[in-house]
Amino acid sequence: MVATELAARTGRHDAPAAATEDPRVVIVGAGFGGLSAANSVGRSAARVTIIDRRNYHLFQPLLYQVATAGLSPADIAAPIRGIVRDQANTGVLLGRVSAVDTAARQVIVENKRIPYDFLILATGARHAYSDADWERFAPGLKKIEDATAIRAKILMSFERAEASDDGDEQRRLLTLLVVGGGPTGVELAGAIAELAKRVMARDFRRIDPRGARIVLLQSTPRVLERYPKRLSEIARASLERLGVEVRTDARVEHVDATGAVVSGRRIEAGTVIWAAGVMASPAGRWLGAERDAEGRVKVGADLSVAGLPSVFVIGDTVNVRGKAGRRLPGIARSPSSRAGTSRSSFAPASRAGALTSRSATATSVTSRPSAAPRRSPISGSCALAATRRGCCEVSPTSFS
Numbered sequence: 001m002v003a004t005e006l007a008a009r010t011g012r013h014d015a016p017a018a019a020t021e022d023p024r025v026v027i028v029g030a031g032f033g034g035l036s037a038a039n040s041v042g043r044s045a046a047r048v049t050i051i052d053r054r055n056y057h058l059f060q061p062l063l064y065q066v067a068t069a070g071l072s073p074a075d076i077a078a079p080i081r082g083i084v085r086d087q088a089n090t091g092v093l094l095g096r097v098s099a100v101d102t103a104a105r106q107v108i109v110e111n112k113r114i115p116y117d118f119l120i121l122a123t124g125a126r127h128a129y130s131d132a133d134w135e136r137f138a139p140g141l142k143k144i145e146d147a148t149a150i151r152a153k154i155l156m157s158f159e160r161a162e163a164s165d166d167g168d169e170q171r172r173l174l175t176l177l178v179v180g181g182g183p184t185g186v187e188l189a190g191a192i193a194e195l196a197k198r199v200m201a202r203d204f205r206r207i208d209p210r211g212a213r214i215v216l217l218q219s220t221p222r223v224l225e226r227y228p229k230r231l232s233e234i235a236r237a238s239l240e241r242l243g244v245e246v247r248t249d250a251r252v253e254h255v256d257a258t259g260a261v262v263s264g265r266r267i268e269a270g271t272v273i274w275a276a277g278v279m280a281s282p283a284g285r286w287l288g289a290e291r292d293a294e295g296r297v298k299v300g301a302d303l304s305v306a307g308l309p310s311v312f313v314i315g316d317t318v319n320v321r322g323k324a325g326r327r328l329p330g331i332a333r334s335p336s337s338r339a340g341t342s343r344s345s346f347a348p349a350s351r352a353g354a355l356t357s358r359s360a361t362a363t364s365v366t367s368r369p370s371a372a373p374r375r376s377p378i379s380g381s382c383a384l385a386a387t388r389r390g391c392c393e394v395s396p397t398s399f400s
C-alpha cells in the first residue's frame with residue numbers, strides 16, 4: 001500500500017507531524033500525473049489534498065479538437081471534485097502554488113501555507129518559444145483558453161477573407177502555419193485541413209475554403225521524429241493527401257502579426273500556431289532541485305528528489321529515463337509506470353488511470369468525460385494525422 005510504503009520511508013528519514021495521525025499527502029496538479037497519484041493513494045491510510053489552480057481536469061490530448069471546432073470545451077474538462085468524489089480521504093483545494101518551503105514542509109498557495117508529510121508535484125509543462133515575443137502572434141495549445149483563442153483566430157481568418165476585396169489579403173488570411181512537426185503539430189495541421197477542406201467547404205460564397213494553404217513547419221528532416229522513420233513518412237503522406245504542405249528542414253526565424261520568416265523566406269499568414277517546444281513548470285525552482293535545459297526536475301528511480309526524500313515529482317515536470325536510457329516522453333501517463341518502477345511509491349498499479357496512447361485512450365475517456373481515466377491495454381504512442389489515419393508506436397512494434 002502506498003501510504004504504508006510512504007510511512008516506512010518516513011520512519012527512515014523524517015517523522016510525520018504526529019505519529020498517531022495518517023500522513024498528509026499533498027498533490028499539486030490534477031492533470032494526468034496528479035490524478036494518477038491521487039488514485040493510487042486514494043484508499044490508503046493517508047490524508048490527501050489535491051491542489052490545482054483550476055477546478056477541472058483537462059484532457060489535453062483532445063485540445064486540438066476544440067481548437068478546430070470539433071469538440072466544445074466542456075467535452076474535455078471534468079471537475080476534479082467529481083473525479084475524487086468517492087475517495088473519502090481526498091480533499092481538493094483551488095489555488096495557485098507559488099513556492100514550497102521544504103524546511104517547514106509547507107506548500108505556499110496564495111496566502112495560505114499547506115503542511116505536508118509527503119509532497120507530489122505534478123504541475124506539468126507549458127509551451128516554450130525561441131523568442132518570447134512570438135507568443136503574442138503564435139499561440140500554443142496547452143489550456144482551454146488557448147484552444148478557444150486558436151479556434152476564434154482560425155474561424156475569423158476565414159470570415160475576414162470572405163469579407164475582403166483584396167486578393168493578396170485573402171491569400172494571407174487563408175494561409176495557416178503550424179510550427180512544429182511533433183504529434184501535436186501533425187494532429188493540428190491535419191484537423192485544420194479537414195476543417196477547411198471538408199467541414200467548411202460549402203459554407204462560404206466568395207472564397208473557397210478548400211483553397212486554404214496549411215503549412216506544417218518542422219526544423220528537422222522529418223515530422224514525428226521520435227517515431228520510426230517509416231511512420232514519419234506515412235504521416236507526411238497522409239497530411240499531403242489532405243492538402244497540407246509539409247516543410248521539413250524549415251526553421252522559423254521570426255514571427256509577427258502578419259506572418260513568419262522561415263529559413264530566410266517570408267510567408268504571409270493569417271494564423272500561426274506554435275507546437276514546437278515545451279518548458280517544464282517551475283516546480284524544480286521551488287525546490288532548488290537539479291533540472292535539465294527544459295526545466296524538468298532530475299529525480300531518482302522512485303521519482304523522489306535528491307536530498308528531499310519526502311518530495312516526489314512526476315509527469316511532464318520530470319526528467320526520467322527508461323530502461324534503454326532514453327528520456328521518457330511527455331505523455332498522458334505517469335512516469336512511474338513508464339519507467340517500469342513497479343515498486344515506486346506512485347506506480348499507478350492496476351487501479352490507476354495510466355493513459356498510454358495519444359489517441360486510443362482519448363476515445364475511451366471522452367466517451368465518459370466525468371469519469372476517471374481508464375487504463376489502456378496497450379502501451380505506446382500514436383498521432384492522428386487525420387480522421388481514421390494515424391501512426392502508432394507500440395513497443396516492440398509500430399503500425400499506421
Ligand SMILES: Cc1cc2nc3c(=O)[nH]c(=O)nc-3n(C[C@H](O)[C@H](O)[C@H](O)COP(=O)(O)OP(=O)(O)OC[C@H]3O[C@@H](n4cnc5c(N)ncnc54)[C@H](O)[C@@H]3O)c2cc1C
Nearest residue numbers: 029031032033052053060061097124315316330331332358
Ligand atoms: C495539445 C496536446 C496534445 C496532447 N496529446 C496527447 C496524446 O494524444 N496522448 C498522450 O499520451 N499525451 C498527449 N499530450 C501530453 C499529455 O497531455 C501530457 O503528457 C500530460 O498532460 C502530462 O500530465 P501532467 O500531470 O504532468 O501535467 P498536466 O496534465 O499538464 O497537469 C498539470 C496540472 O497542474 C496544474 N498546475 C500547474 N501549475 C500549477 C500551480 N502553480 N498551482 C496549482 N496548480 C498548477 C494545472 O492546472 C494542471 O491541472 C498532449 C499534450 C498537449 C498539450
